[in-house]
Amino acid sequence: xxxxxxxxxxxxxxxxxxxxxxxxxxxxxxxxxxxxxxxxxxxxxxxxxxxxxxxxxxxxxxxxxxxxxxxxxxxxxxxxxxxxxxxxxxxxxxxxxxxxxxxxxxxxxxxxxxxxxxxxxxxxxxxxxxxxxxxxxxxxxxxxxxxxxxxxxxxxxxxxxxxxxxxxxxxxxxxxxxxxxxxxxxxxxxxxxxxxxxxxxxxxxxxxxxxxxxxxxxxxxxxxxxxxxxxxxxxxxxxxxxxxxxxxxxxxxxxxxxxxxxxxxxxxxxxxxxxxxxxxxxxxxxxxxxxxxxxxxxxxxxxxxxxxxxxxxxxxxxxxxxxxxxxxxxxxxxxxxxxxxxxxxxxxxxxxxxxxxxxxxxxxxxxxxxxxxxxxxxxxxxxxxxxxxxxxxxxxxxxxxxxxxxxxxxxxxxxxxxxxxxxxxxxxxxxxxxxxxxxxxxxxxxxxxxxxxxxxxxxxxxxxxxxxxxxxxxxxxxxxxxxxxxxxxxxxxxxxxxxxxxxxxxxxxxxxxxxxxxxxxxxxxxxxxxxxxxxxxxxxxxxxxxxxxxxxxxxxxxxxxxxxxxxxxxxxxxxxx
DNA sequence: ATTGTTGTCG
Numbered sequence: 001x002x003x004x005x006x007x008x009x010x011x012x013x014x015x016x017x018x019x020x021x022x023x024x025x026x027x028x029x030x031x032x033x034x035x036x037x038x039x040x041x042x043x044x045x046x047x048x049x050x051x052x053x054x055x056x057x058x059x060x061x062x063x064x065x066x067x068x069x070x071x072x073x074x075x076x077x078x079x080x081x082x083x084x085x086x087x088x089x090x091x092x093x094x095x096x097x098x099x100x101x102x103x104x105x106x107x108x109x110x111x112x113x114x115x116x117x118x119x120x121x122x123x124x125x126x127x128x129x130x131x132x133x134x135x136x137x138x139x140x141x142x143x144x145x146x147x148x149x150x151x152x153x154x155x156x157x158x159x160x161x162x163x164x165x166x167x168x169x170x171x172x173x174x175x176x177x178x179x180x181x182x183x184x185x186x187x188x189x190x191x192x193x194x195x196x197x198x199x200x201x202x203x204x205x206x207x208x209x210x211x212x213x214x215x216x217x218x219x220x221x222x223x224x225x226x227x228x229x230x231x232x233x234x235x236x237x238x239x240x241x242x243x244x245x246x247x248x249x250x251x252x253x254x255x256x257x258x259x260x261x262x263x264x265x266x267x268x269x270x271x272x273x274x275x276x277x278x279x280x281x282x283x284x285x286x287x288x289x290x291x292x293x294x295x296x297x298x299x300x301x302x303x304x305x306x307x308x309x310x311x312x313x314x315x316x317x318x319x320x321x322x323x324x325x326x327x328x329x330x331x332x333x334x335x336x337x338x339x340x341x342x343x344x345x346x347x348x349x350x351x352x353x354x355x356x357x358x359x360x361x362x363x364x365x366x367x368x369x370x371x372x373x374x375x376x377x378x379x380x381x382x383x384x385x386x387x388x389x390x391x392x393x394x395x396x397x398x399x400x401x402x403x404x405x406x407x408x409x410x411x412x413x414x415x416x417x418x419x420x421x422x423x424x425x426x427x428x429x430x431x432x433x434x435x436x437x438x439x440x441x442x443x444x445x446x447x448x449x450x451x452x453x454x455x456x457x458x459x460x461x462x463x464x465x466x467x468x469x470x471x472x473x474x475x476x477x478x479x480x481x482x483x484x485x486x487x488x489x490x491x492x493x494x495x496x497x498x499x500x501x502x503x504x505x506x507x508x509x510x511x512x513x514x515x516x517x518x519x520x521x522x523x524x525x526x527x528x529x530x531x532x533x534x535x536x537x538x539x540x541x542x543x544x545x546x547x548x549x550x551x552x553x554x555x556x557x558x559x560x561x562x563x564x565x566x567x568x569x570x571x572x573x574x575x576x577x
Numbered sequence: 578a579t580t581g582t583t584g585t586c587g
Contacts, residue, residue, distance in 0.1 A: 081578070112578055147579045154580090178580040209581045237582040244582065268583040275584065302584040309585095336585040343586065374586040381587095405587040437587050 016042070016053050023060060035060050036071040040078045049086035057082070069105070077107035084113035092117035093126050106133060108142045115148035119155040127152050143169060147176040154183025174204045181207060185214045205235045212238065216245025221254075240268045247276030252285075267295075271303045278307040298324075298331045306340045314344035332364070335372045342375040351383030370396050374403045381410020399427075401435055409441035415448035434465055440472060447480035455480045471497070475505045482512020487521045503532040510539060514546050522546040537563055 019042040026034055039057045046053045061075050076099040083092040096114040099106065106114075111134050118127035131149060139145045146169045153162035162183040169176050177200045184193035197203070197211045208231040215224035228234070228242050239262045246255035259265070259273050270293055277286035286307045293300060301324045308317035321341050324331060333341070338357055345353040354376055361368050373392050380389035389410060396403055404427040411420035420442055427434065434442075439462055446455035459477055462469055474497050481490040490509055494501050506528040513522035522543055529539040540563045547556035 077578095085578095109578060116579070144579050149579095151579060173579085175579050180580095182580065204580090206581045213581065235581085240582040242582095266582090271583040278584095299584045304584095306585065334585095339585045346586095369585090371586045376586090378587060400586095402587045407587090409587060435587090441587085 016046075016050070016056060019053075019056070032064060033071060035064055036075040036078075039075045043078050043082040046082070049088070054079070054082060073104050073107045073110075076104050077109035077113075080110040081113040084117050087120075089117035089121045093121070093123060096130070097126075100133070105137050106139070108139050108145050111139055112144050112148040115145070115152045119152045122156055124156050124158075127156070140168070143171055143173060143176065147173070147179055150176060150179040150183065154179050154186055157187055159183045159187040159189065174200065174202050174207065177201075178204070178206050178210060181210050185210060190214065190218075205231070205233055205238065209235070209238050209241055213241045213245075216241055216248065219245075219249055221245050221249060221251070236262070236264055236266045236269065240266075240272055243269060243276075244272050247272055247279070250276075250280055252276055252280050252282065267297050267300060271299050274300065274303040274307060278303070278310055281311055283307060283311045283313065296327075298334075298337070301331065302337050302340065305337060305344075309340045309344045309347070312347070314347040317341065317344035333366075335361070335367045335369050338366065339372045339375040342372070342379050346375065346379040346382050349383055351379060351385050354379050354383075354385075354388065370398060370400075370403070374406055377403060378406040378410065381407060382413060384414055386410075386414075386416075399430070399432065401427075401432055401438065404432060405435065405437040405441060407441075408438055408445070412441035412444035412448070415445065417445040417449035417451055417454070420445035421454075434467075436467055436470055436473070439467065439469070440476065443473060443476040443480070447476050447483070450480075450484060452480055452484050452486070468498075471499055471502050471505060474501070475508050478505055478508045479512065482509055483515065485516050487512060487516065487518050491521055491524065501528065503529050506532065507539065510542055514542055514549075517546060517549045519546055519550055519552070 019038060023035070023038055026032070026038065039060055042053060043057055057075075057079055061072070061079060064072060064075070076095075080092055080096050080099065083089075083095055092114055096106070096110060096117075099110065111130065114130055115127065118124070118130065131152075134140050134145050134149070140149075146165060149165040150162050150169075153159070153165060162180060166172070166176060166180045177196070181193055181196045181200070184190075184196055193211070193214065197207060200207050208227065212224050212227050212231075215221070215227065224242060224245050228238060231238065239258060243255045243258050243262075246252070246258065255273065255276055259269060262269060270289060273289055274286045277283070277289070286304065290296075290300070290304045301320065305317050305320050305324070308314070308320065317340065321333070321337070321344075324333065324337070338361070342353065342357060345351075357372075357376065360366070361372070373396055377389050377392050380386070380392070389407065393399070393403065393407055404423060408420050408423050411417070411423065424434065424438070424442055427438075439458065442458050443455055446452075446458060455477065459469065459473065462473070474493065477493055478490045481487070481493065487509070490512065494505055494509065497505075506525045510522055510525035510529060513519075513525055526539050526543040530536040533539070540559050544556045544559040544563075547553070547559065
């Protein structure tokens, strides 16, 4: 009688404080066996992750004395599942291991949760041993556990093992089928995936979403779209997948069409659109959407801050960041937010923010991951704080193309050719492939140090890495040759460019011509600049200076007059070439 | 309970 009353009361138990009161009652009345249910209820009704609730539940669990093996297995399972549901995957695995070493046999809840966690963290080693434990404890007859195994092997790319686990399931449900489908898609076996999809007896919305998502990822939007139209019931995720597909193809107009047509937009829809506008550089459109958003979560802020940071608007990024800090207390920046913010500060050349981030991270228990460290390396290198940058660089768990490029780029800006060269050699030895940014850094390092021969060698070696020099790379070469006084050579290099030379490249030649008082190339360069830019006054005054420096006062005066009269560009262009 | 969609560094 009392049991059922308490049970009923426990179901109403939503908040930690209430749970504590009930717990006290249970202890007084020695209802130890109900404490497991209390743990379950408390965790079950905690929608957002709360460290307090978790610690509380764990404390009760450790204090359980007269509980049966079955009770504690159940409670541990609830706790493990709680962590997994709130995406604390590393902790999920360690809690499971703690349970295992306490001699508690796992429940099916615990096994499925920990399998999921292993899948998400790509932890095959623990995944395998958990598989073995499931076999030993006889839980491999449970569909959920078996499906969990299919999911684990699918996610980690062991499609043969996934298939084997799938075949072992006697009563396959749709989730089992979907997990297998996911496996074939993940392993890139698209034909088999399509066969599995067609074979699924009762396709649900996830089955459709999986196959549509794979078409969208391949960029095959016509198939993605026709399947989308064919599916009987669409979820928000279905729409988001389609929108995401168009975003990946830079088809922002179409993405917007579906976004506008979508009946129930969720946060993912908005973020997908904002990040799409970010990649295509349409900052105003992103802003427009951001303004329209009624409820902004952390990820939306992250997306918008990244939008500003990636599109050369660091001040706007910082403004939004401080707005985010002020807006509400439950939105807390994490390592992802901070890496965009650091990138903004880096563009402003403000190194002082680095120490703020470093203390903020330790104070708030934010993960200091390689991505955030890389953005700090960039900040310190650009600001000339090489000691800090090198220290962080050595602390990276895994050095990759981006972190090496950040280092080399910093060397380039600061004219450290030796260091850049050493870093480059190091990365080649480690088989880390350089990319266009790496070479931008290297070339500018050589250019700043006047190492023309090295620069040429480097420029020519780009094709060995299947890299096509961009206009910027040509620009650096022109700068290097120009500074060395090899203007003719620089001009020839520009003429050999496979793409149209931009105003930046010609402007570099103009600058170099001024450095060496060379009228011939100064005129050529200036003519091109005037053609390419709307406001030519800067270029014209440079040319005028060149005329002055060689004593051609008349020409200098003509150019200056023309500038003031604001004559049409065309007229100007013809008058002195 | 197990599956699908979103944000970060050069």
